[in-house]
Amino acid sequence: MDLIFKIGSPGRRGSTVPAADVPEKVSLPGGLLRGRKAELPETSELQTIRHFTLLSRKNIGLDSTFYPLGSCTMKYNPKFHETVCAMPEFSELHPLLPQLRHGGALTQGALAVIYETERMLSEILGFSQCTMQPLAGAHGELTGAMMIAAYHADRGDRGRKIMLIPDSAHGTNPASATMAGFTAKTIRSAADGGVDLAELKNSLNEKVAGLMITCPNTLGLFDPGIGEACRLVHEAGGLVYCDGANLNALIGIIRPGELGVDVMHVNLHKTFASPHGAGGPGSGPVGVAEKLVPYLPISRVDKRDDGTYALKYDFPKSIGYIAPFYGNFGVILRAYAYLLTVGSEGLEKIALYSILNANYVRQKLKGSFDLPYDRTCMHECVFSAEKALQKGIHAADIAKALIDKGYHPPTICFPLIVKEALMIEPTETEDKDTLDRFIGAMIEIAETIQSDPAKIKACPASTPVSRIDETAAARKPITACIG
Numbered sequence: 001m002d003l004i005f006k007i008g009s010p011g012r013r014g015s016t017v018p019a020a021d022v023p024e025k026v027s028l029p030g031g032l033l034r035g036r037k038a039e040l041p042e043t044s045e046l047q048t049i050r051h052f053t054l055l056s057r058k059n060i061g062l063d064s065t066f067y068p069l070g071s072c073t074m075k076y077n078p079k080f081h082e083t084v085c086a087m088p089e090f091s092e093l094h095p096l097l098p099q100l101r102h103g104g105a106l107t108q109g110a111l112a113v114i115y116e117t118e119r120m121l122s123e124i125l126g127f128s129q130c131t132m133q134p135l136a137g138a139h140g141e142l143t144g145a146m147m148i149a150a151y152h153a154d155r156g157d158r159g160r161k162i163m164l165i166p167d168s169a170h171g172t173n174p175a176s177a178t179m180a181g182f183t184a185k186t187i188r189s190a191a192d193g194g195v196d197l198a199e200l201k202n203s204l205n206e207k208v209a210g211l212m213i214t215c216p217n218t219l220g221l222f223d224p225g226i227g228e229a230c231r232l233v234h235e236a237g238g239l240v241y242c243d244g245a246n247l248n249a250l251i252g253i254i255r256p257g258e259l260g261v262d263v264m265h266v267n268l269h270k271t272f273a274s275p276h277g278a279g280g281p282g283s284g285p286v287g288v289a290e291k292l293v294p295y296l297p298i299s300r301v302d303k304r305d306d307g308t309y310a311l312k313y314d315f316p317k318s319i320g321y322i323a324p325f326y327g328n329f330g331v332i333l334r335a336y337a338y339l340l341t342v343g344s345e346g347l348e349k350i351a352l353y354s355i356l357n358a359n360y361v362r363q364k365l366k367g368s369f370d371l372p373y374d375r376t377c378m379h380e381c382v383f384s385a386e387k388a389l390q391k392g393i394h395a396a397d398i399a400k401a402l403i404d405k406g407y408h409p410p411t412i413c414f415p416l417i418v419k420e421a422l423m424i425e426p427t428e429t430e431d432k433d434t435l436d437r438f439i440g441a442m443i444e445i446a447e448t449i450q451s452d453p454a455k456i457k458a459c460p461a462s463t464p465v466s467r468i469d470e471t472a473a474a475r476k477p478i479t480a481c482i483g
């Protein structure tokens with residue numbers, strides 16, 4: 001396939017513009033004017049459409065293939081929610097429209113969506129309130145860490161500067177804690193993949209602000225020690241932050257607030273059906289226990305006695321604004337539609353099927369790949385491809401081989417505590433046939449690693465470009481050059 005710049009020819013047009021019937025007037029200073037005409041592709045409408053349609057087909061996505069990208073919850077997002085989101089009554093609202101008088105009726109529906117979603121989430125999570133403001137999971141972490149800092153400062157407890165973070169936590173946690181002014185200190189995992197409670201106990205003192213724990217952790221495991229960890233941290237005067245970005249395995253089964261967690265974010269774009277990838281769009285609401293409510297960011301949506309909704313800003317202990325306007329409204333709206341569609345009786349099924357699917361893959365592939373933590377997993381399972389190193393094959397090579405078999409690769413080389421990790425998250429929206437085909441492809445790859453590793457090294461052969469310099473591709477992408 002050629003660059004769009006190459007397919008045109010001089011004079012081709014997709015549209016005609018009437019000749020100007022007013023005098024041309026250049027008001028820019030000469031130095032700012034372009035010396036020669038811009039080099040723009042000159043193509044017909046049909047050429048342009050074919051070009052972009054072909055490009056879109058090179059894209060690999062959830063709507064075309066199984067996408068088991070661990071930790072990212074690439075589950076199917078029902079198209080109905082896109083229809084809701086595109087309704088002009090929502091999509092054409094301006095954030096500065098008045099709330100009540102003078103046309104406020106226009107925004108009451110949107111405020112109701114934010115309010116009702118916040119109430120449903122608080123109920124699901126077992127917290128007093130949530131903020132719907134954060135624009136991503138990591139942004140939610142930062143918001144939560146800032147609230148923990150505000151809580152200690154408000155009590156005059158200013159020496160608490162250390163945030164304990166298990167080595168099985170998500171990589172964004174230490175970054176968020178550091179941005180909020182804490183020093184991150186790692187806690188090792190025990191042999192069962194849970195937090196080492198003895199090490200946690202030894203690390204707790206009056207300098208510790210709290211613990212940031214990922215649940216389920218990045219090994220895809222539920223930590224049976226989480227309740228005890230919360231108790232120990234509280235006893236030492238700290239607070240517990242839970243990274244609940246992937247709520248898929250807990251929803252409808254466990255209310256994290258009841259485990260003793262004080263503050264937690266969830267990613268609406270993972271569990272609550274917003275299409276995502278390549279950095280967005282996201283929403284990472286943060287739920288808090290009663291003691292952290294005063295510190296929640298502004299704005300907040302309030303429901304008045306007369307049934308109308310209003311934005312409120314007057315909370316003197318609030319950490320303030322963390323985002324412009326009212327959060328990522330389109331993502332909140334999709335979550336609202338999703339929650340109403342699924343209903344409270346459907347929530348538990350999300351969790352049970354995501355756990356069932358992950359454990360099915362775990363059981364079927366454990367003869368072919370090493371399973372460092374071999375116990376019932378939650379929404380994802382983590383294998384190690386370390387043994388393939390003997391044949392010169394890395395986890396990345398297995399990912400490339402899967403592309404040729406028509407699948408999006410799983411997450412690789414994460415979590416860092418598993419060598420050559422393959423982190424597979426099938427999600428609850430895939431059926432058994434799809435899982436069986438994927439499992440078959442993985443087993444074939446495992447066999448080829450033994451019989452013909454060079455063949456794996458040559459993958460992918462089915463894509464416009466094969467192996468690329470991945471560092472350069474991330475740091476200095478040449479986005480226009482395809483084929």
Ligand SMILES: *Cc1c(COP(=O)(O)O)cnc(C)c1O
Nearest residue numbers: 071136137138170172243245282
């Ligand atoms: C995805 C994820 C995050 C980060 O979420 P973003 O929206 O990408 O910022 C944090 N923690 C866990 C466990 C995640 O899976």
